[in-house]
Amino acid sequence: MKLVFVGTDVVGALALKAIIGSSHEILFVVSQPDRPKGRGKKIQPGLVRQIADEAELTVYQPESIRDEITKNAIIEAKPDIMVVVSYGEYIPSKIFKAPEFGSINLHPSLLPRWRGAAPVRYALLEGDEVTGVTVQYLHKRMDAGDILAQAEVPIEPDDDHGSLCDKLYPLGADLVVSVLDKFDEKGHGVDSREQDEDQVTQAPKITKDDLWIDWNSPAVNIKNKIRAYAPSPGVRTVFRGELYKILKVAEVGSEYPNEPVPGLIYGLPYPVVDCADQALRILTIQPPGKKPMDGADFRNGYRLADGEMFGGKEMMD
Numbered sequence: 001m002k003l004v005f006v007g008t009d010v011v012g013a014l015a016l017k018a019i020i021g022s023s024h025e026i027l028f029v030v031s032q033p034d035r036p037k038g039r040g041k042k043i044q045p046g047l048v049r050q051i052a053d054e055a056e057l058t059v060y061q062p063e064s065i066r067d068e069i070t071k072n073a074i075i076e077a078k079p080d081i082m083v084v085v086s087y088g089e090y091i092p093s094k095i096f097k098a099p100e101f102g103s104i105n106l107h108p109s110l111l112p113r114w115r116g117a118a119p120v121r122y123a124l125l126e127g128d129e130v131t132g133v134t135v136q137y138l139h140k141r142m143d144a145g146d147i148l149a150q151a152e153v154p155i156e157p158d159d160d161h162g163s164l165c166d167k168l169y170p171l172g173a174d175l176v177v178s179v180l181d182k183f184d185e186k187g188h189g190v191d192s193r194e195q196d197e198d199q200v201t202q203a204p205k206i207t208k209d210d211l212w213i214d215w216n217s218p219a220v221n222i223k224n225k226i227r228a229y230a231p232s233p234g235v236r237t238v239f240r241g242e243l244y245k246i247l248k249v250a251e252v253g254s255e256y257p258n259e260p261v262p263g264l265i266y267g268l269p270y271p272v273v274d275c276a277d278q279a280l281r282i283l284t285i286q287p288p289g290k291k292p293m294d295g296a297d298f299r300n301g302y303r304l305a306d307g308e309m310f311g312g313k314e315m316m317d
Helices: 009-020 047-054 068-077 119-125 161-182 219-229 295-301
Strands: 002-007 025-030 035-037 042-044 081-085 103-107 130-137 147-154 235-239 242-251 272-274 279-286
Touching: 002 009, 009 025, 009 047, 009 081, 009 161, 025 047, 025 068, 081 161, 103 161, 119 130, 119 161, 119 219, 130 161, 147 161, 161 219, 219 235, 219 242, 219 279, 279 295
Parallel strands: 002 025, 002 081, 081 103
Antiparallel strands: 035 042, 103 130, 130 147, 235 242, 242 279, 272 279
């Protein structure tokens, strides 16, 4: 298959690398422009650009894929198919329908569950026990295309966003290649099925307000929220007037049967904090301007006193 690859980010880089190692021919790559990174905010090439450069592939990096030069390059190249992975921009139908066999997209969920920008986070937020990856045809509506292939991944109790992505992304890259391998020269050989619109759930873009912990919530909801945003950007709480990030917790359950006081800190050697129904033990916490630290070291180093409180956004207003 002759293809154009469109993608960015870690998952895009893994997919591109997998395709480079396959029998398919990449005509060129389209990726987001190089962005400032690190403390010095120097312009640095993204992972997809780095992989493409290593393979000596031509790379287009327009501010928008609607750019005339890039759009015309895709149309005039007459690829068999276009592969889109985590590109981060809506692609109009004139472009994604240009290849002879259309365009396919990799999405890190079991569609139609969790359409949208943050599927892995929402799977964790909702306490899903299984998720996966989907290869679908690109559609004018986000993540609504016919499904070509799926692969499942169990979500373990200790998984967070980082560990779950580490499982999903390589699996997705391999799934893209397996789908490409099934196409013949006439674009046949891959069965597809429509998505069940009655089963659709949405995973919209995360905002800064979503990152705050409400200690008046049930413990399982708070734990899932912490898992969904760890290791980065981390959920936020206020302690001694400053913003801290909670990165890992464990449920205490019936070990502390007292009436909960949401936000109240107590317990040894790891600090324990009350939620609406039970307590959570703080295993990893990140003080402002410092690296993540063990919860017991935090309690000892900051000399926590029983009766101190974690608070929410209202304490910073």
